[in-house]
Amino acid sequence: MATRLPSAGVDKSAAKIQAAFRSHQARLRLKKQAAWKMHEKLEYASEQTESKLKDMFDRLLKASETLSPSVAKLLQKAGLPVEEKELLKSTNPDSIPVESSYRGPRIDGPITRKTLVDLIEAFQQGQNGLPSTDNPYIFNGDFVDRGHNSVEVILLLMTSLVLYPSSVFLNRGNHEDIMVTVRYGFQNEVIQKYSARKGPIIDLFKDIFSWLPIYSYVETGAAKIIIIHGGISDKINLKQINALTRNRYVSIEVPPESRGGGKRLTPEEDNEYRQIQDLYWSDPDPQGRKGCRKNDDRNIATFFGADTTRDFLAKYNLSMIIRSHQVKPEGYEYTHDRKVLTVFSASNYSKGSNWGAIVRWDYNEPEPWIISYKTEPVEMGKLSFNKQVTLFEDPAYHSLAEKLMTNKNLLLKEFQNADTNQTNHLSLTAWSQIMSSVLQVDLPWLVLRKKLVEEDEQGILYDTLFDGYQLD
Template sequence: MGCGNSLKKGNTSEKENSDPVSTTHLLSSAAITEQPGDLMVRAALVIQNWYRRYRARLRARQHYALAIFQSIEYADEQGQMQLSNFFSFMLENYTKTNDEDSALVSRLFDNTRQESKDREDYLGLIDVPDSYDGPRLQFPLTFTDIVVLLQAFKQQQTLHAHYVLEVLFEARKVLKQMPNFSHVKTFPTKEITICGDLHGKLDDLMLIFYKNGLPSENNPYVFNGDFVDRGNNSMEILMILLVSFLVYPSDLHLNRGNHEDFMMNLRYGFTKEILQKYKIHGKKILQVLEEVYTWLPIGTIIDNEILVIHGGISESTDLNTLHQLQRNKMKSVLMPPMPVNQEVDVKRNKSGSANVEPGKVESDKLPSEQLTKHEWEQIVDILWSDPRGKKGCYPNTSRGGGCYFGPDVSSKVLSKFQLKMLIRSHECKPDGYEICHDGKVITVFSASNYYEEGSNRGAYIRLSYGTTPQFFQYQVTSTSCLDPLHKRVSAMELSAFRILKERMIARKTDLIDAFQLRDYSKSGKISLTQWAFSMENILGLNLPWRSLSSHLVSIDSNGSVDYMSSFDDIHIEKPMKDMNSNLIETMYRYRSDLKIIFNIIDSDHSGLISMDEFRTMWKLFNAHYKAHIDDSQIDELASTVDFNKDGNIDFNEFLRAFYVVHKYEKPKTPFS
């Protein structure tokens, strides 16, 4: 099933072995007089050594490409987490703004509040027509419904919105009865399977079920979060898992991951997927889904000795607190608790919109505020943290949320709560899993080909009482997976350097300023060390810049870097002819954050935002991010993209005007 299934350490059966290698030049003339057997042995050793160096170079290139993918992924998550600071900033400063600004802030938070949705009001309005030829579910659900769904999704059919909502409502009802941590027991004769991130990759889930069997009373599973986002089939995966959970609620366990979060879905694709697949009823599905997320358990404890959580722990992780807090009050990690002295009262006026009145407390109205700051931080830590080899607990600067925890922290927390092992996910690993902290911490990641075709294998774990974990690896097969290793690595490199170049062009002005600061002779050249330092200082990606330099910049025979060559093959198209470069880069750099804020304000998903709302939103954004863009420039830009001059902007089209053109690419037409 998977091209990675048969690969073991030292296996050299892959196609690159067939690459022609001439050994004639490798043998000295003196060797010709040796015995034929000796000559063959020497030739074999030379070829073997060459091949080992060849593979080592390919693996190094693959390692660098993966480092680029991961660094940029984490930098994006860091930007996402920083949105929580933006929302906090707005709440803390809205009283200093005028009425118009205050109204927009209140509207923003009004749209993020969650109220329990009524099943009858939703399902009663959605009929399944006779013409619908997709899968039909029968409630109460049975094993047959799992099979029906799997077969339908293999044929790329879409489940009707009526059934999607019915599954979500049923799941909410059952999840509400569950504790924060599911407790599971295994036996020597009854194993449990633990899967990590799937991220919308349906083929990986299908392959797991093919190799390991469907969920049942005798084949229990734990799915450890991040079912959705990034992949194209998040809805299909979510429906399979929830239907399986409803059939086997005691044998299929679903932990919340950091992507089971409506704010994360806005950036990483699941919201867009739902609105595309369910154009009419997508908004209803999103509203119910937001609440289902909040009721997902936050962890699983196996045999009272193995803790399974999505991210990790910190030195302050307290399982007693985590057992007792009201998990459904964590709407999103991006909406932190309000400071006590900034609590507000949200009241509705006659039109149904919200007004914010400072200084009044109505604690059940705003997201997450019923969790204390300590409780909120406890959940953020277990959803976002990563293990590292260095001792101690320190901020997770790569992701911007949670912490890095060392082996001493693992030992301390596990010992405190009489646990032996932590199994977590959250990080892509080349082999699908990784063991660290003296065997006390295991990472399992189940989405193969996560960054790019051939970038990594997926894995799952099987556990039974009193035995060591068993690891099973796989990789979904496609035609490119059968290519020689060098071709797969080259494709990965190309993709990795494209996204790295896009990160560089978004900071072009800042990078040039940093380069010129070190160009004392004004020659246009600096040393490689100076270039690498400037790149890291501005981009903050923690990459081996000296090793990557040959792919990114021109270096002369003296080792000096022509720093402007960093931008030779890429540029950002201008929506307006005389547009300020700093504004272009700022808009491009923060386009994802701006789109999330817009999508929250655009509560009816009309795709339109008024000019006044746009100006107010940008003013707040500009104040917090210190982008230093003149209001006049924003007004001019907004007027330019208000094509029909009706006072509204199609904000998604507006952001699409800022796009990167790589060398040799055919330029797009703006707004096409």
């Protein structure tokens, strides 16, 4: 049997329920407002990035001759070989007519993160800025066959090279090879985008590829580095490589004709050709074996061991080999006692889930620092309960997690620089200032810290910011 409560008791209970409900609704509204502000700030950060990208390429394309030598000035330089003069004349943008019927891609924007995103990351990550004498870039090959915008990528790189000839350097990769592009998509892309003039354009790219440098040599003040697309072998003779005529090797898969006119190479020519193959196609031995042996994985070039690296570096007084050529889960990998650094800049390669990376080596620094990036969402791993609840509460936090992992290396570098006593701790103020500065997002970091990091009486344990996130 139901007992009727006194009227006063009912009113009091109803008032409590209504108050609790209103309090709950108020908390929900505040939570939604906070989440929306995070969404806004993250969204605005992306829009600002897009705006910066367009401004960057506008400046790149409108750069005046005062920034770097023009082709005309280079042609006046004394001592240029005849071949180099002819190459410069044929690539002088002032003398290349554009037909009114041209319907191919034009480098006039809008440039967005959805277009050429990994190339753009190289200019943007860590506020690297545009190329200059004090801020040179080396792109280490495989500019094509890395997505549906290979034509635009190579055109932007060529534009950069013409505008900044003393600050942009393009090493040839194994995909800058007319035979390889047939199989991996670049030639089909050219045919689809330039169906009416596909033959001359493919021939032009073939010539450009054959003239690209084989390797770069860099002195950082504290180190001497050789940057090669593939690798080395015990055959490599840099003196011989420096003296060869690069454009003989239109394809690295197919040997050139002999200088004597026949198809059969002399022993000396065959040795030179094998060296070229090794420089573009070799890999560090995956089983850690010594010496050099046939690269069975690629059926071309060699696997080289740590002893081959050591001997090569000692012979040429070098500190390190930086190479590319192989996809790596985190975008980079050290091997051979950290004397070989592999860097792969195309994230999500071939519909995979790898990260991309670029290497920055500041003058007089003994080691490089590596910036990883990715254009796909970061999945959660074994997160703390607090982080799991946080990320499931609202997708804004998931967006923030992606931004954190994209900037992981730069954040760690700034945290460690600020941690002068190497305690793995930072003050709340120092930590929040670095978060705002690196991520370029003004969020209430002091409020959010409990959902992102651990802390104790000494301050923020900054390493815990990345605990539990997977690179996937």
